[in-house]
Amino acid sequence: MNNPKAFQDYYPEELSHCYGCGRRNEHGHQLKSYWDGDESVASFTPHAYHIAIPGYVYGGLIASLIDCHGTGTAAAAAYRAEGRAMDTLPAHRFVTAALQVEYLRPTPLGVTLEIRGKVQEIKGRKVVVNATVTANGEVCVRGQVVAVQMPEHMKPSTA
Numbered sequence: 001m002n003n004p005k006a007f008q009d010y011y012p013e014e015l016s017h018c019y020g021c022g023r024r025n026e027h028g029h030q031l032k033s034y035w036d037g038d039e040s041v042a043s044f045t046p047h048a049y050h051i052a053i054p055g056y057v058y059g060g061l062i063a064s065l066i067d068c069h070g071t072g073t074a075a076a077a078a079y080r081a082e083g084r085a086m087d088t089l090p091a092h093r094f095v096t097a098a099l100q101v102e103y104l105r106p107t108p109l110g111v112t113l114e115i116r117g118k119v120q121e122i123k124g125r126k127v128v129v130n131a132t133v134t135a136n137g138e139v140c141v142r143g144q145v146v147a148v149q150m151p152e153h154m155k156p157s158t159a
Contacts, residue, residue: 006032007040007072010086014156015093020068031065033072033117040073040117040129046109057107062141065115066131067099070145073117074127078149081122094127095154098146107133107140117145125149 008021008031019028033042044065052058074094079086086092107113114134121128125148133141 005086006034006042007076007086008032008068010075010091011093012091015091015150018068020064021072029061029064029068031068031072031115033069033076033115035076036116038118040069040076042069042072042115043112044115045112048109051109055106055109057109057113059101059103059107062103062107062113062133063099063101063143065113065133066101066141066143067096067145069115069117070099070129070131070143071096071147073119073129073131074145074147077119077122077127077129093150093155094147095150096145097126097148099143101141101143103141105138105140107135111135113140120144 016022016024019025021031022028031042031044033040046057050058050061071094075092078092117129117131120130127147129145131143132139
C-alpha cells in the first residue's frame, strides 16, 4: 500500500461518525480501507463479543464490514475516476442504496479477516462494488454494495 492514509481518513469531520468506519466513533469498528492495485483492501479482527455461536463470527458484523468497505471504496473510486486526490473538494461521501451478502461458509472467530473490494461499475452518482471476506485464506462471504453519493439533505450544514 503506497498511501498510509485510509479512504475513511479523508471523510470530512462532520461525516466521520459511522459505526462501521467513522474515525470519530470511539465505539465503532473504525474500519480502514486502502488501494491494493485495482482492488481495495481492509482487515478487521473480530473480538470475542462478535460471536454468533461458539467459534464463529456474527453475520451482521460481516455485513457491516462489507457495507463500510464498499462505500469507502466507492468514494475512493469516484476520486480516482475524476483523476483527483481524496483531499480535494468537493468531498465525496457515499451511502448504501443496496447491500447483498452471501454467506458461503462459517467465518471463524480469533483470526484477522481480510475484506477485498473490486469496483464493478461507476455510473453517475452510483458505484457498484463487489466484495469478499476471507479468513485463513478461504473466502467465507461474498457481497455487493450499491453505493450512491450522499444526498444533500443528509449532509450537516457544515459539510
